[in-house]
């Protein structure tokens with residue numbers, strides 16, 4: 200019997216996990232197919248998640264959040280991803296909340312965090328552009344000072360929550376000659392904002408209920424009071440300081456998917472018969488699954504170390520890059536084994552393992568590609 204329990208779990212988190220699990224089963228599972236077809240999760244669901252205390256769980260209660268820490272975020276994440284529910288852009292919503300918490304002025308925190316925690320304002324973070332992804336210093340979207348305002352022109356690509364979001368943390372260039380101080384983050388409330396346009400929802404390989412869009416800015420005017428933290432040129436430093444949070448989120452997704460996939464596959468091979476006996480009785484099946492389980496357990500222990508350190512605000516960039524790189528790469532291999540065990544059914548979208556396989560591929564790409572993660576690790580060798 201496997202008795203491992205994440206060392207960061209405690210009795211309160213057990214209760215929170217039971218509540219999260221019930222909420223996910225009741226409010227997400229029945230709608231997943233419809234959400235995948237429409238390519239986004241209803242805004243009403245976000246409001247419900249906020250009302251029930253599942254959004255901004257790691258934001259202090261003085262700003263309307265749950266008053267918990269990254270462990271609470273991890274629990275709600277895990278309960279979704281182990282069931283193959285990949286549509287809720289909780290990750291980017293929480294990243295924006297943490298940017299506000301860590302870098303915003305008090306007015307900005309009071310203005311946006313309570314509404315985000317309630318799910319009344321859904322957030323997105325827009326860095327990537329058609330011409331630049333890994334190399335953020337190449338960002339071309341410009342915010343030009345004009346009296347008390349900024350005027351913004353440009354476009355962003357692959358933005359998670361792009362269709363449903365109402366609050367955008369937008370990375371812009373405020374000083375093309377500024378070197379490492381060229382970038383700033385500005386906050387945009389996008390509902391009925393003149394000059395702002397959402398492109399069509401992109402057709403993706405996986406994560407089908409997640410709305411990923413291109414965004415366009417044509418002479419968009421916002422008050423300078425919306426500059427995150429109130430000082431120009433801090434964008435790059437602000438982005439860098441919160442990377443361990445974002446990268447550990449991908450670790451949480453990856454390990455939760457591996458765990459869910461193995462559970463699903465063990466149950467499948469125990470009931471599916473070939474040559475007069477369950478697939479599980481074949482040594483190849485048992486050994487491959489034993490390998491996958493071992494990989495998953497090792498990943499879990501490393502991830503738990505990272506979760507604990509993110510919760511304490513102590514995870515360094517290099518370890519976070521290792522976590523994101525290694526767990527997302529292992530995920531591909533574990534899912535490949537699990538899919539193979541399902542035979543032809545594993546290739547059918549109605550099967551969880553098929554959806555997970557497609558969902559997982561992007562984990563090696565977004566939040567910094569595997570190659571960029573290796574670059575970060577190598578820099579510190």
Ligand SMILES: Cc1cc2nc3c(=O)[nH]c(=O)nc-3n(C[C@H](O)[C@H](O)[C@H](O)COP(=O)(O)OP(=O)(O)OC[C@H]3O[C@@H](n4cnc5c(N)ncnc54)[C@H](O)[C@@H]3O)c2cc1C
Nearest residue numbers: 324325326327331332333357358359564565566567568570
């Ligand atoms: C589903 C999805 C959701 C996303 N959500 C968001 C979002 O919410 N907000 C947002 O801003 N962005 C988002 N992205 C964008 C994502 O972060 C980028 O796609 C990613 O950072 C890679 O950038 P790119 O696509 O421009 O690839 P490129 O930077 O063009 O890279 C192409 C290839 O070159 C490699 N490469 C690049 N530089 C180096 C180097 N120095 N050394 C070695 N190899 C290198 C890369 O690793 C990759 O393999 C999302 C993307 C997807 C697919």
